Amino acid sequence: MFRGPNGSGVAHEKNLPVEFGPEKNLVWKTPLPPGHSSPVLVGNRIYLTGFEGEKLFTFALDRETGKIQWRREAPRARKQKLHQSNSPASSSIATDGRNSYAFFTDFGIISYGPDGEERWRHALGYFNNPFGQGASPVLSGNTLLMACDQESGSYFIALDKDTGKTKWRVERPDYTRGFSTPILWKPKDGPQQALLAGSYRLTGYEVETGKEVWFVRGLTWQLKPTPVMDADHIYVLGWAGEAxxxxxxxxxxxxxxxxxxxxxxxxxxxxAELADPKLEKQWESLDLDTDGFMDSRDWAMYQAKRSVVNGVNAFRLGGSGDMTGKNTLWRYSKSLPNVPSPLLYEGVLYLVKDGGILTTLDPKTGNMLKQARLPAAPGPYFSSPVGADGKVYTLSEEGKLTVLKAGGEWEILSTNTIDEGCYGTPAIADGKIYVRSGSALYCFAKN
Ligand SMILES: [Ca+2]
Ligand SMILES: [Ca+2]
Known part of the structure; x- marks a missing residue:
């Protein structure tokens, strides 16, 4: 799935290259149409989505050679408005080891078998989200989970992975637009849960039934990053404007x-009745259901949005009902990334934000360990950091891939130049690093 097993961004690999690029330690390069989805590896395949003109595609590449094994066009039911930093192919593929599951804002979900044969399709949307959707599908056993948060009509849906039929659907009227991919957690004394960070709260749902088990409040609005976990805690990052x-x-x-x-x-x-120039300017983001009125829900969401605080929030896992009081541990609010998810690697929490500012935190206390610039890798960041081989890898939109020696007092080992338009998160497996740019997928390994 997006960012590897359970979205953690951590791989147990050794002997990875430190210096690489189009001219160095390159195993192969495969030109690809654009798309922001991250490479997802399984068996001898790599799955990605992309778009060419108006057409949406799912790609399967051979892991050894990078050769495109098949590509399939997804139906495009509509052409929704997207934020300029989003794309019509932003969600990463989920796979069960054999089949692939692709989500597109402009269609819904489509599943393919290993040779690209369509297994089923399940249309979803229109989505009331002026930025377009951003979450990726997640698999748990036979259940495919998809978070569909939006300005109004938010829901969390579970499909049978083999038939595409709905197992359950939970409405989320108290959530506005959100882009965070859920992660899975198995409590010691209960069934598997999916933990979903949305505007204002994180909620634990039973995967089998969709039953809401517990939640914590204290999050900001429009969550983009995916949370990370250790055995007993979850770290939820959220940054939004004016918060x-x-x-x-x-x-x-x-x-x-x-x-x-x-x-x-x-x-x-x-x-007109609002008679407030500031609110009139923001009208589109206030009238969430676009009915021309600011009604009680619109107002309540506006109140909530203006009261919350951005931060990395640490919570204990589990319990039942509202666990905010019991589970809340700490919050860190300075120099927060917007889109990149945090990385928890070898007992240190990493955050990378626009401008190439890298912060490490002690996950036990929320205390900052080090904060400094990556001077050779400025500019915007969308890709999430990943950790392996005692190193941390960050990738800027301009294609600067920085390799750091992992640790609270991290050090820069190298800055590699790939090429521009990097939004997806690199994947690491088999001693190789797979990096998607705006025009290609690269595979690097020590020669
Ligand atoms: Ca009125
Ligand atoms: Ca309204």
Whole structure:
């Protein structure tokens, strides 16, 4: 799946190259159309998605040679609006070791067998998300999970991986747009859970039934990164505009506001009734269900959005019901990444953000261990860091792949130049590093 087993970004590999690029330690390079999905490796295959003009594709490559074994066009039911940093092929493939499962904002989910034969398709959407969807599908046993958070009508759905039929669907009316991929957790004394970070809270659902077991509050809105875990804790990163410490506002309750602003007394507010230039400007992100009114849900979400604080939040895992009080451990709020997920590797938490600022934290306390720039790798970051072989790998949008000696007091070992347009997260396996740029997939290994 996205970022390897359980989205952790950690591989148990040795003897990886430190210096590599199109001219060095290159095993193969395969030109590919653009797409932000990350390479997903299984058996002798690598799965990716991409788009060419208006067409959406799933690709299967041979792991040894990089040769494209097959490509299949997915149906495109519509062409949704996307954020400029998103793409129509952003979700990474999930695989059960044999079959692949691709999600596209403009269609839903489609499953292929090992030779590219279509097994089933399950249309989802339209999604009420002005940025387009970003989460990737996740497999747990026979269940394929897909988080579909959006401005209104959010839900979490589970499909039978062999038939594509719905096993359960849980509505999430209290969540607005979200892009985080769920991760799996097996409590000692209970059935397997999927942990899903959304706006304002992280929720543990039973994979088999969709039953909500526990949740913690305290997250910011529009979650993008995927959380990481150790045996007893989960670390949830969220950054959103106007939610750094000190930027919060106390917004009065809807009933109060109606008393003064609801000129025609119909119990809801129009843009004109708001009579506030700042709110009028943000109208599109306030009228979440786009019905032309700011109603009680829209207002409650606005209140929530203006009250939350960005951070890496550490929580204990588990329990039942609202575990915010019991499970909350610490929050760190400085120099947070926007899109890249955190990495927990060998007892250190890594964050990489735009500008090439790398921060390490002690996961036990949230104390910062080191924060410094990667001077040769500035610019935006979308790709998530990965760890293997005692090293940490970060990849900037401009294609600077920095190799660090892992540790709280990390050191830069090398900065490699791939090529530009890097959004996907590198994959590491078999002593090789697989890196997707805007135009190709590269495989590097020590010669
Ligand atoms: Ca009104
Ligand atoms: Ca509305």
């Amino acid at each position: 750094d410490p000190g930027q919060q506002e106390v917004i009065p309750n809807y009933e109060e506001v109606l008393k003064t602003l609801d000129a025609n007394k119909d119990g809801k507010l129009t843009k």
